[in-house]
Amino acid sequence: MIKWLKKLVKGSDFVATKKKISVIALDPRAGKSYGEDIAGLFSDVADISVFSMLDGSAAGVLERADLFVASTDAYGSPEELAKHIPLDSQTMAIEASFRWSELRKLKELPAGSKVLFVNMTETMAREAIAQLEQFGITHIHWIPFYPGASLEEDVHIAVTPDEMRYVPPKMETVIDIGQRVCTSGMMIEIALRLGLESLLEGPAFQEYARSVATSNYSFDQMFARSVRLESLFHILLESLEDGVIGINEKGEIFACSRQAEDMTCVSAALIQGKRCEEVFPYIPFAACLRARQTLPAKVIKVNSVNLSVEVVPVIRQNACIGAFALLQRFNDVEVRQNELRGQLLHKGYYAKYSFDDVIGQSAAIRRTKETLTRMANSESPILLIGETGTGKELFAHAVHRASRRAAGPFLAINVAAFPENLLESELFGYEEGAFTGAKKGGRPGLFELAHRGTLFLDEVEGMSPALQIKLLRTLQEREVMRVGGNRIIHVDVRIVAATNEALERKVREGTFRRDLYYRLNTLPAVIPPLTERGDDMFLLMEQFRRELNGDFRLTEPVQDFFRHHTWPGNIRELRNVVEYFIYTDHRDITMEDLPPTLLLSGDALSRPASAPAARQDAPAPSMSDSFRFVLAQLYAASEARTPMGRDKLLQKARESHVPLSQQEVRTILSEMAEQGLAHVSRGRGGSQLTPKGRELWEIGQR
Structure with missing residues (x-):
């Protein structure tokens, strides 16, 4: 706490040496533009370097920097980004917007006009269109255009963010609004991350903020954070x-x-x-x-x-x-030092939700709450089984709050989001000098910090075999040893684990230890997907609507559509839909107001109430965009008579600008294997479509 207070009172305005900011983007031109925006405000106090995936400069592990600012399309996933930056690096995402001067040009276009928005990929074009509509450019009909897209004959106006190379010829009017610029909220975050708050008071930042289109949210957040920081000092002074x-x-x-x-x-x-x-x-x-x-x-x-x-x-x-x-x-100094270090390194380790926060009246959700309430009174491990987005972490919070450990800490970690070496140090801690970059004095792991509390391990199926052995020993012996250490530390921790895959199958395949499975599976509980919760979805929508301060109501056709939608993203997808409805600014939501993602794959994602039951032997994949992409790549590989591994699939996804993570690829391949669509081999064997899988793809192309 003393070190934290020193940072507070010293004033973050004094900078002894220049900071280092690394900007990472997919396209080199976009990266250069973002780098120039950041340099315009921070060049006096920071050195800015720019890297790009397309020109190869972002390949390999990059040099250490005080802050890595990366576009979401640069590497495709946080896991991939972690492979290219040093351990324990500070990262944040690039947020882009438009200048008010460019938006004024677009507002002058004739109402009702059909206008192409030209960009590198369909995803980038649609994201930009959504942002333009958010800023009020809704009087024209936007059409996303990208390499490979078809062109309507009666379109004569094109708008592009500095991508003239993709504008189709013979356009009568072409408006180049230039590369999107970094938002003022992003600049605020950079200053806060690097302790450069004084720059926010200067005329350069104020002029930049006035020129970039944004809502008042970022500024409200900045001022609220400043007030909280000042108030925090006075509270700390007395506490x-x-x-x-x-x-x-x-x-x-x-x-x-x-x-x-x-x-x-x-x-x-x-x-x-x-x-x-x-x-x-x-x-x-x-x-x-x-x-x-x-x-x-x-x-x-x-x-x-x-x-x-x-x-x-x-x-x-x-x-x-x-x-x-x-x-x-x-x-008191020596006694409190270790306790304070834990508080400094990991803040907010408490359960935020109880069973009262679980919204729903369906029989499935009531049964789940009753079961887990009884399980909470036990000290045995609990395994939460459910699809992605069903709220497994919320139930983990609730279990802790209902247990005898409610007064103790609650810590959560997504196991699949960490590389093996980083996960080990996160879970078990490390001693000083254990590896390059290890902090002076070492650091306690999550097991130590969760002493006499609960540790939630999400996506536990993603843990490597080596760490499974170490976790099993910790659960059996109730003791840990830090990485690079030589002393035993006794811990009293209850484990709540979660998985969205069939662990029994992974045990049979040999990728998950049988003894660890039975240790974690002492008290299993299935979290029902949204499709099994009946009209709970409307209670949840109403709660999300209130939280987001929205005002809309669903028409009967939309309600009927929702009742028969398969909701592959479950509650997380439902919340996204609610937020989309709010931005439509329509009071009555009709079928025309549904998000495009619900309609693009309507046949695959939704099923009419009158649809006949599928044959028992017919495959029933979700056929999401990601599933189709993997199926298409495996089909192409089978045509070439060669198997395709996960790494090759990820490479193809990056080349096609399809956002796919390693975990998503594993899940899709496992689903294909279960449905008999593909043979999935471990190691270098790769995956191959079965005749059934080839037939599924060929039927879809007819």
Whole structure:
């Protein structure tokens, strides 16, 4: 906490050395544009480097930087991004918008006109169109256009974000609105991440913010965060167990916490405004103001009590405007150090939701809540089984809140989102010097931080065999050993695991340990998908509508469509739909207002109520866009009479700008194997379509 407070009071405006910002984009021209936007505001205090996937500069592991700013299409997934940057790197996504000056040009186009929006890919074109409509460019009919798209004959106007190379010839009117620019909210986040908040007060940032189209949300967030930070200091001043004494640039006392009063036997009310050397001659405030540097902690005896006293200057715009003395009782320092480190490294480890937060009246959800409420009273591991987006983590929170460990910490980690070496250090911690980049003093793992609480392991099926062995030993022996360490640490942790795959099948395949499976599967519970929850979906929609401050209602045809939609994304997909409806700005939602993603694959994703039952032996894949892509690639490979592995599929996905992660590819291949559509081999064997799989693809092409 002392280090956190030092960062707060020192003022984040003083920058001793330049920061390093690395910008990563798919297209080099877009990357250059984003880099120039960032350099326009941060070049005086940061060096900006630009990397691109298409020109090969983003390949391999990049050099360390203080912040990596990456476009979502650069690598395709957070997991892929993690492979190209050093461990423990700070990352954030590029957020792009348009300049108001360009939007004004578009508003002058004749109402009702058909207008092409030309971009590199269909996804990029549709995303840009959605953003333009969000900013009020709705008086024209947008048509996404990209390489390979068909062109309607009666379209004569094209708009493009600096992609003239893809504009079809013979367009009567072409408006180049230039590369999209970084949002002002993104610039705020960069400044906050790097401790450069003072730049936000300068004229350059204010001018930039006025020129970029945005809502007031980012600014409200910035000012609210500033107010919270200021309020937090005053709250910390009174709530810290450490004593805090503050002086201004004249050496006059303006702050003295209750703890400092107790340690020094003075009254804060009586010393306000007095010279520091008169009241605290043993605290070297004057030396700190002169040196403008932190004076390391030293032990001073005050009233027969040994105090550790550290003095920290307050720097603002290169000027020293005061200092703070941080006081600790010496005997408490060592005891509290490890506890405070855990709080500093991992904040917010508590369960946010209870069973009351689970919305629904269906028999399936009531039965699930009753079952898990009983299981919560046990100390045995719980395995939550359910499709993606069904709310498994919410139930994990609720189980902890209903258990005897409710007063203890609750920690959650998505196992599949971490590379093996990083996951090991996250779960079990590491000692200083355990590997390159290891922090000084080491770091406790999640098992240590979850002591006497609950640890939620999401997508546990993604854990490597080596880590499965280490996890099994931890569960059996209730002890861990940090990476690079040699001492045993006893832990008391309850495990709640979750999976969206059939672990029994992975056990049979040999990719998941049988003994670990039975250890985690002590109390299994199935979380019902949205399709089994009846009209719960409308209760959930109403809750999301209130949360998002929307105002709409569903017509009967839409309600009937929803009742027969398969909802492959479950509750997560439902929330996305609600947010989409809000941005339509329509009071009554009709079938024309449905998101395009629900209608593009309507036959595959939705089924009419009167549809006859499928044959028992017919395959029933979800046929999502990702499923179709994998099926198409395997079909092409079978035509070439060669198998195709996961890595090759991911490479093809990146080349085609299809957002696919390793976990999604594994899930789709497993689904194909279960339905008899493909033979999936482990290792280098790759995957091959069966005759049934080839037939499915050929039928779909007729």
